[in-house]
Amino acid sequence: MATPDVPKTCKVILADTIAKKLLGEVREMLTKGEQAKKPTLAAFLANDDPAAGQYAEWSKKTCEENGFGFDLRKVNKEVLEEAIVAANQDDAIDGIIVYYPIWTNNQQQDRYIQETVALSKDVEGLCHTHLFNMYHNVRFLDPPTNRKKSILPCTPLAIVKALEHLQIYNPILAYGNRLFGKTITVINRSEVNGRPLAALLANDGATVYSVDITGVQVFTRGEGIRQPRHQVLDKEGWGLKDVLPLSDVVIGGVPTENFKVPTELIRDGAVCINFSSYRNFDGPAVKEKASIYVPSIGKVTIAVLLRNLVRLIDNRSAQE
Numbered sequence: 001m002a003t004p005d006v007p008k009t010c011k012v013i014l015a016d017t018i019a020k021k022l023l024g025e026v027r028e029m030l031t032k033g034e035q036a037k038k039p040t041l042a043a044f045l046a047n048d049d050p051a052a053g054q055y056a057e058w059s060k061k062t063c064e065e066n067g068f069g070f071d072l073r074k075v076n077k078e079v080l081e082e083a084i085v086a087a088n089q090d091d092a093i094d095g096i097i098v099y100y101p102i103w104t105n106n107q108q109q110d111r112y113i114q115e116t117v118a119l120s121k122d123v124e125g126l127c128h129t130h131l132f133n134m135y136h137n138v139r140f141l142d143p144p145t146n147r148k149k150s151i152l153p154c155t156p157l158a159i160v161k162a163l164e165h166l167q168i169y170n171p172i173l174a175y176g177n178r179l180f181g182k183t184i185t186v187i188n189r190s191e192v193n194g195r196p197l198a199a200l201l202a203n204d205g206a207t208v209y210s211v212d213i214t215g216v217q218v219f220t221r222g223e224g225i226r227q228p229r230h231q232v233l234d235k236e237g238w239g240l241k242d243v244l245p246l247s248d249v250v251i252g253g254v255p256t257e258n259f260k261v262p263t264e265l266i267r268d269g270a271v272c273i274n275f276s277s278y279r280n281f282d283g284p285a286v287k288e289k290a291s292i293y294v295p296s297i298g299k300v301t302i303a304v305l306l307r308n309l310v311r312l313i314d315n316r317s318a319q320e
């Protein structure tokens with residue numbers, strides 16, 4: 001029998017679809033818990049980054065629509081540290097988010113602020129203990145009791161949730177190994193986004209090419225997939241031209257207007273995901289190449305933020 005002509009079309013998946021599913025789960029978690037009061041986030045905005053301001057507005061809206069409190073605090077850089085310390089001690093506040101970057105030319109100072117947020121209120125998973133657990137593939141804060149879940153950074157986790165939704169995670173495989181056999185390129189290696197993302201994906205079994213302005217590194221679980229955590233190697237002289245043709249999934253996070261992933265290098269049928277505030281893929285062209293295209297992820301990030309907040313509250317009741 002002749003095979004009918006199947007049109008070759010790219011499926012565009014919007015963040016909203018994935019976010020709605022997660023928000024449904026979050027509301028369910030909320031009704032199961034026995035919170036006496038409305039879970040409340042304190043959000044510190046101490047820069048004039050338009051992306052951060054927009055993100056704050058979106059987060060506020062999503063919080064309020066889903067039964068969460070969102071307390072936006074616009075503060076001066078100079079008083080930020082003291083303001084965070086006060087929120088750490090305030091029982092009315094369940095989680096704290098700080099919009100980065102703050103000191104654009106001083107990463108050390110931003111790191112210091114990340115550490116100022118109390119571990120029990122670190123809704124973005126950026127405190128050292130949370131980062132250490134993520135990089136070491138440790139899921140709980142209190143082994144061997146395992147009642148307190150370690151928090152994962154919002155944007156990397158949002159991308160993992162998107163990949164689960166798209167069934168790039170293969171549920172036939174064992175949990176923790178569901179990306180085995182997949183090759184993924186992540187274009188961005190910042191400490192808050194690209195690097196944790198590459199580590200998470202490698203910890204789940206993928207081969208991850210992590211690309212930044214300086215070059216390419218490969219994150220894997222090592223030979224024979226038996227390593228408990230990822231390993232990193234430099235790929236001297238490699239560039240997008242080497243890694244894109246190998247990649248089942250391409251994730252763009254370059255924060256510039258004019259950067260575009262070269263469409264001609266993308267594999268036919270690849271899955272393309274953009275998390276940058278700028279469009280890293282040339283929309284019409286990528287739809288001729290990709291099997292699935294996710295043009296933005298922000299709404300999923302916000303859903304994950306709320307999910308993390310519920311986790312923090314559960315962790316606190318596990319403590320008590």
Ligand SMILES: NC(=O)C1=CN([C@@H]2O[C@H](COP(=O)(O)OP(=O)(O)OC[C@H]3O[C@@H](n4cnc5c(N)ncnc54)[C@H](O)[C@@H]3O)[C@@H](O)[C@H]2O)C=CC1
Nearest residue numbers: 051155188189190193212213253255275276277297298301
């Ligand atoms: N949708 C979401 O949930 C979120 C989106 N963002 C957005 O993601 C973007 C990235 O944010 P950050 O990681 O904080 O930025 P960043 O400036 O800290 O890091 C940018 C990364 O991209 C790399 N890069 C820059 N130009 C490149 C090029 N031409 N080729 C390859 N690599 C290049 C840099 O080397 C660096 O690793 C921004 O647009 C930000 O607004 C950030 C957080 C959440």
Ligand SMILES: Nc1nc(=O)c2c([nH]1)NC[C@@H]1CN(c3ccc(C(=O)N[C@@H](CCC(=O)O)C(=O)O)cc3)C=[N+]21
Nearest residue numbers: 015051052055058098099100101277296297298299301
């Ligand atoms: N500590 C920290 N954590 C962050 O996660 C963080 C940050 N700092 N600094 C700024 C960037 C930027 N960012 C965005 C998240 C969502 C949307 C978002 O929801 N965008 C909508 C688009 C809105 C529209 O329609 O224009 C979407 O993707 O659907 C945008 C931007 C988080 N950031």
